Amino acid sequence: MTPAKTSKSPEKTDRSWTSGIAPGALPLAGHALELWRRPLEFLADLPSRGDVVELRLGPKPAYLACHPELVRHVLLNPRTFDKGGVFDKARQLLGNSLSVSRGEEHRYQRRLIQPAFHSTKIAEYTAAVGEDTRAVIGSWQAGQTRDISDTMHALLMRVAARTLFSAGVDAATIEEARHCLRIVSHGIQKRTVAPLGIMQKLPTPDNKRYDRANVRLRQIVADMVRRRQGSAEDHGDLLSTLLRAEHPETGRRLSPREVLDQVVTFLVAGSETTASTLAFVFHFLGRHPEVERRVHAEIDAVLDGRVPVFEDLPRLEYTRAVITESLRMYPPSWMSMRVAAVDTELGGRRVPSGTMVLYSAYALHHNPELFPDPERFDPERWLPDRVKDVPRGALLPFGAGSHKCIGDVLALAETALVVATIAGRWRLRPVPGSRLRPEPKATLEPGPLPMVCEAR
Numbered sequence: 001m002t003p004a005k006t007s008k009s010p011e012k013t014d015r016s017w018t019s020g021i022a023p024g025a026l027p028l029a030g031h032a033l034e035l036w037r038r039p040l041e042f043l044a045d046l047p048s049r050g051d052v053v054e055l056r057l058g059p060k061p062a063y064l065a066c067h068p069e070l071v072r073h074v075l076l077n078p079r080t081f082d083k084g085g086v087f088d089k090a091r092q093l094l095g096n097s098l099s100v101s102r103g104e105e106h107r108y109q110r111r112l113i114q115p116a117f118h119s120t121k122i123a124e125y126t127a128a129v130g131e132d133t134r135a136v137i138g139s140w141q142a143g144q145t146r147d148i149s150d151t152m153h154a155l156l157m158r159v160a161a162r163t164l165f166s167a168g169v170d171a172a173t174i175e176e177a178r179h180c181l182r183i184v185s186h187g188i189q190k191r192t193v194a195p196l197g198i199m200q201k202l203p204t205p206d207n208k209r210y211d212r213a214n215v216r217l218r219q220i221v222a223d224m225v226r227r228r229q230g231s232a233e234d235h236g237d238l239l240s241t242l243l244r245a246e247h248p249e250t251g252r253r254l255s256p257r258e259v260l261d262q263v264v265t266f267l268v269a270g271s272e273t274t275a276s277t278l279a280f281v282f283h284f285l286g287r288h289p290e291v292e293r294r295v296h297a298e299i300d301a302v303l304d305g306r307v308p309v310f311e312d313l314p315r316l317e318y319t320r321a322v323i324t325e326s327l328r329m330y331p332p333s334w335m336s337m338r339v340a341a342v343d344t345e346l347g348g349r350r351v352p353s354g355t356m357v358l359y360s361a362y363a364l365h366h367n368p369e370l371f372p373d374p375e376r377f378d379p380e381r382w383l384p385d386r387v388k389d390v391p392r393g394a395l396l397p398f399g400a401g402s403h404k405c406i407g408d409v410l411a412l413a414e415t416a417l418v419v420a421t422i423a424g425r426w427r428l429r430p431v432p433g434s435r436l437r438p439e440p441k442a443t444l445e446p447g448p449l450p451m452v453c454e455a456r
């Protein structure tokens, strides 16, 4: 008989790992109900119970890695802690694209696609983001109340379409794609967390709507890919780069089907996350006039009324700190998971092969041992003087290791360009009496965010 494969957790250095058990497990559901009803509060409480905390999702034990070094250990060892579980279910929808592929296939795809996200490329893709944003805010009126969540989703979809397909998509198609994407994103969450696939196969109105949206979204992207195939012209967008990408060793290119799967994945992974980040940033600016004043002063000094471009971003240091602090407070990717591929251990706990291991950027970011006064919005944490105090691995909005977000630089560039363009002209004030109620869905969303536009 072949002995079971095992793997060890990181060496203890100067600390002994502590472990705990999440309170309040129900007989059959375990902690599933807590995670469904009040996930953010539930998760944020767990690091106080140990570096690794056992919880139950249904009858099976699962572990939440709470200490940043243990989270890093999980994410940096994909052979031991592999993607599985919800990612396998998402495969039915996203094909075998970057975000769901594993092992050798993932390494191969990542090497092929990574150059498409090089910063020189991102400068090219984002060249029109400032202009596009200025065109959109041109129709805003002083005194008008806008739902900033919805406005940022619409704007970001336009920006994402421009980044992916340059000028190739008309406004009506962008709006249709946005509508489909919203249904698909919410549907993916339901489908990936549901224990049984049967419910999703029933011809309910909800399932039919989801299937239609999924088919239509793929059609829209497939049309774009088809129109470009065989053309040698470089349109300066992500699609051109993907169609021309070659693996550095084998020279292999992506097939049209693979390009389609990757682009749909970029839309699903990149649109709502970036749009929510933008909405949270404007929420914080509206609630913190002193921070807003500093952002305005920086933008005015760097841009002097110009539309920002990628090359301006290094000089928008404080604006970047505001974005980082917003990602700390409300990381769109608030929880993720891996599955132990072999018998292993984590922080002194035995973790049998097949066990689910969770990590939560939200729980890390709200841990007072890592971020003093964690509920305080404090962009100065990210300025050179203080950033060195942040423990390694404590900030994790884009994950880490081989599956780290490939779109992180692009997302940060898009966010900073949109913030600088809007804040250069407008001040957004919260509607009196309104409250932020973040919604932890597939991603952490801000929910409705009514704000009043004031011309600067």
Ligand code: HEM
Residues within 6 Å of the ligand: 098, 099, 100, 110, 265, 266, 267, 269, 270, 271, 273, 274, 277, 331, 332, 333, 336, 337, 396, 397, 398, 399, 400, 402, 403, 404, 405, 406, 407, 408, 410, 411, 412
């Ligand atoms: C603020 C915006 C964004 C946030 C917070 C975010 C967050 C993340 C996180 C946490 C992961 C790792 C998930 C895991 O390991 O379990 C990830 C992966 C990924 N993201 Fe992003 N993302 C953002 C924007 C984007 C954009 C703009 C794109 C593409 C255009 C993108 C494409 C991807 C892809 C393809 C993966 C899978 C990478 C791999 O497995 O190799 N993301 N993202």
